[in-house]
Amino acid sequence: MLHLSRFTRQALVWLVAAASLSVSLQSRADDTSSWQSVKKAGVLRCGAAVAPPYVMRDAKTGAYSGFFADLCRDFGQNVLKVKVEFVDTTWDNIVAGLQSEKWDLSMALNDTPEREKAVAFSSGATDYNVSFVYNKNNPKIPQTVRTIADIDKPGVIVAVMSGTSQDKAISAVLKQAQIMRLPGNDETRLALISKRADLLADANITNMLLTEAHPEWAVGFNPMPPLAQQEVAFGLRKDTTAADIDVLNKYLNQQVTSGAVNRLIKTSVQAMLAANK
Incomplete structure (x- = not known):
């Protein structure tokens, strides 16, 4: 067995500790860099084209609802800790507006091979x-x-x-x-x-x-x-980092597996039916 001096053993301990601290600091740096531009701006902009019950807009107040609007609002406020702003758009412009940085996320976007050439996608929140x-x-x-x-x-x-x-x-x-x-x-x-x-x-x-x-x-x-048959997801700009997409995907996967998305869908459907009575 190799016998190490007391000095050598202490040096190894400090080396291991320093390496662990470096990994920890790097991990924290990666965490804080996620969605950095949104955090710096203090607002998450959600591109909103109306398609009940995914995305709904009150004609009188302009307030947005629907389960994708709820997900975008919750992600911005409770994960990124920023304000959430909904930006009006149409389905004809929802990809182009995302590409030109008019908003940060496009809501309720169908993940298609054609769109994947232009934008990135989160994991699916529901099927379509x-x-x-x-x-x-x-x-x-x-x-x-x-x-x-x-x-x-x-x-x-x-x-x-x-x-x-x-x-x-x-x-x-x-x-x-x-x-x-x-x-x-x-x-x-x-x-x-x-x-x-x-x-x-x-x-x-x-x-x-x-x-x-x-x-x-x-x-x-x-x-x-x-x-x-497709997945309905959030659209992101093509240059969005893997770290940013991973943060959003972890949030969405948790919402899906916990049953929260299904509950939001039911709430949105009930709200629509009540409004049509």
């Missing part, structure tokens, strides 16, 4: 697919809709929010039906309700709100296999 809603009394629509072919017919008009993932999804599968592209959720719903459109294509959760609010006439159709 495209469904359709129609008036059961509409003579253009069969009594029982089983496939896309049942609604993809000349003279059938499908309303959709322009620039959204659902717009891209139905554009790929509808070859004969006419697609009516409108700027927002209110416009697409009004088109269906006023019978200017025969069907509304939207996110599965959003369309569930419509059928539950109007069971007397609204019928949902969910294609099988699911159309455009």
Whole structure:
């Protein structure tokens, strides 16, 4: 066995301690560097395009709600310890605005290969697919809709929010039906309700709100296999560091596994249904 002098043993102890301190300090430095620009500004800017129940906006007060708005607010206030500001945008501009640094996070963005070329994504907060809603009394629509072919017919008009993932999804599968592209959720719903459109294509959760609010006439159709199955996540700028994305992902994963996201979704759905009464 090798015998070390007292001086040598003390030197080794100090060396190990110094190395441990260096690792600890580096870890703390990495922690404090995460989201540094946001912390320095004192505000987290969340790009908000309306799509109930993901993102909702009170027309009178301008206040934002919906489960993605709740997640963005909670992440900013309780994780980053900064104020949260919601920046109005549209689905046509939600990626471009993020790229031009008009906000720090884009809310409720579908993670698609095309978008991954332009922006980075967090882990998913929930799943998404495209469904359709129609008036059961509409003579253009069969009594029982089983496939896309049942609604993809000349003279059938499908309303959709322009620039959204659902717009891209139905554009790929509808070859004969006419697609009516409108700027927002209110416009697409009004088109269906006023019978200017025969069907509304939207996110599965959003369309569930419509059928539950109007069971007397609204019928949902969910294609099988699911159309455009994707994760719904936060969009971040392409140059966002891995450390920053990891901080957000840890927060989101905790919210998902704890059941908090499901509770927020239910709360948002109930708020929408109450507002429509």
